[in-house]
Amino acid sequence: MEIHYKDKTYFSGKDLALSAVGGRWKIAVIWCLLQESPLRLSEIQKKLPQANQRMLIRQLRELEEDKLVTRYVYPVVPPKVEYELSEIGRQLEPVVTSICNWGDEFSAFVEKEAAESSLE
Amino acid sequence: MEIHYKDKTYFSGKDLALSAVGGRWKIAVIWCLLQESPLRLSEIQKKLPQANQRMLIRQLRELEEDKLVTRYVYPVVPPKVEYELSEIGRQLEPVVTSICNWGDEFSAFVEKEAAESSLE
DNA sequence: AACAATACTGACGTTTTTGTCACTATAGGT
DNA sequence: ACCTATAGTGACAAAAACGTCAGTATTGTT
Numbered sequence: 259m260e261i262h263y264k265d266k267t268y269f270s271g272k273d274l275a276l277s278a279v280g281g282r283w284k285i286a287v288i289w290c291l292l293q294e295s296p297l298r299l300s301e302i303q304k305k306l307p308q309a310n311q312r313m314l315i316r317q318l319r320e321l322e323e324d325k326l327v328t329r330y331v332y333p334v335v336p337p338k339v340e341y342e343l344s345e346i347g348r349q350l351e352p353v354v355t356s357i358c359n360w361g362d363e364f365s366a367f368v369e370k371e372a373a374e375s376s377l378e
Numbered sequence: 379m380e381i382h383y384k385d386k387t388y389f390s391g392k393d394l395a396l397s398a399v400g401g402r403w404k405i406a407v408i409w410c411l412l413q414e415s416p417l418r419l420s421e422i423q424k425k426l427p428q429a430n431q432r433m434l435i436r437q438l439r440e441l442e443e444d445k446l447v448t449r450y451v452y453p454v455v456p457p458k459v460e461y462e463l464s465e466i467g468r469q470l471e472p473v474v475t476s477i478c479n480w481g482d483e484f485s486a487f488v489e490k491e492a493a494e495s496s497l498e
Numbered sequence: 499a500a501c502a503a504t505a506c507t508g509a510c511g512t513t514t515t516t517g518t519c520a521c522t523a524t525a526g527g528t
Numbered sequence: 529a530c531c532t533a534t535a536g537t538g539a540c541a542a543a544a545a546c547g548t549c550a551g552t553a554t555t556g557t558t
Contacts, residue, residue, distance in 0.1 A: 261485050262492075269428065271481025272474075276405060278484060279477075282516065285396060299535060308389065310517065315536065325491070335525045336534040346487050353480050354392075356472040357399075361391025364398060365381050367466050371445070372382075402546070419505060430547060435506065455555045456504040 278324045279350065283309045283317045288326070288347065289354050296330065296340035326350070398444045399470065403429045403437045408446070408467065409474050416450065416460035446470070 261268040268274040279285060283306065290305045291297060297305075302314055318341060321327040326347035332338040343350075381388040388394040399405060403426065410425045411417060417425075422434055438461060441447040446467035452458040463470075 261488065263488050268485075270478075271483075271485040272405065272409065272478045273481070274485050274488070275477050275481030280400065285392065289392065300533090311536085312518075313516065316516085325487075331535095335523090336532080337524070337536080339535060346484060349483055350480055352476040353473070356476050357395050358390075358392045360470055360473050361393070361395030363391075363469055364466060365388075365391040365394050367445075368381065368383050368394070420503090431506085432548075433546065436546085451505095455553090456502080457506080457554070459505060 275353075278326065279353070281317050281320060283313055284321060285354060285357065287314065287317055287321065288343065288350055289358070291327065291341065291343045292348070292351055292354060296342040298338065298340055302341070321347070395473075398446065399473070401437050401440060403433055404441060405474060405477065407434065407437055407441065408463065408470055409478070411447065411461060411463045412468070412471055412474060416462040418458065418460055422461070441467070 259270075261271070261274050263274060263277075266277070268277065279288070286306055286309070287302060290302055294301075299311075299314065299318070302318075303309070303311060306314065318327060318329070322329050322341075325344055328342050328344050330340045330342065332340070379390075381391070381394050383394060383397075386397070388397065399408070406426055406429070407422060410422055414421075419431070419434065419438070422438075423429070423431060426434065438447060438449070442449050442461075445464055448462050448464050450460045450462065452460070
């Protein structure tokens, strides 16, 4: 079952999923929005200080284009824009959770390895 | 809790996880090895025909370096090398499964969108 | 002596992704 | 008239990722 999306061809849901979610800050942004929503850009920046603003905006634009995130613009000054996960975006919760859980396991594993190798 | 691994600093297990699993073919390779194991390079190639050999080897090397995959070399001619998920590698099963599940949802969503927009 | 099969490596170029910097728009407050 | 805050954009540079191609090693078979 071939999937055609944005001029590309994917051969499985998994491939498509990875293309939608595989940007440097996308999982992090989704993680933020799963914890608290809606969020303004400036709030996301505070939660992800290692990411620069330009990148966050790019990732948010792509998530919006893929309809994982909805963008609400309030016509006020100074500008106010809020971001929220869509229905399909919210369904990423098990993905994010399982990554976090595994990451903690792997982190412990890595630290154990480091401790062991320093003994040698 | 900062994690130091391979000259980089990670600020959460999630970040570390993404660095270990975030290559073009890594999830695909892990998916193959979850389905059937051990596998030879040539078998992985058959399962992932869109990936070129060089890339598969690179991804396998990185997975091996991170100890998610174990490599077994048999001293025969022609060469025989088998790849298998390690303990920590096998624990990625929930990650891969949730990505596949979400991907199928998202794929259906995308197709529905495409069908609707063609009506307009 | 050439060929086959498998699992590679090295060099290189291209493409994609990421990061940096300077710049814009807006309306109210001073 | 200028400053403020927020949420951007455009142009470009740098780095990382990816892909292609040709070549290596091994030993048994033809």
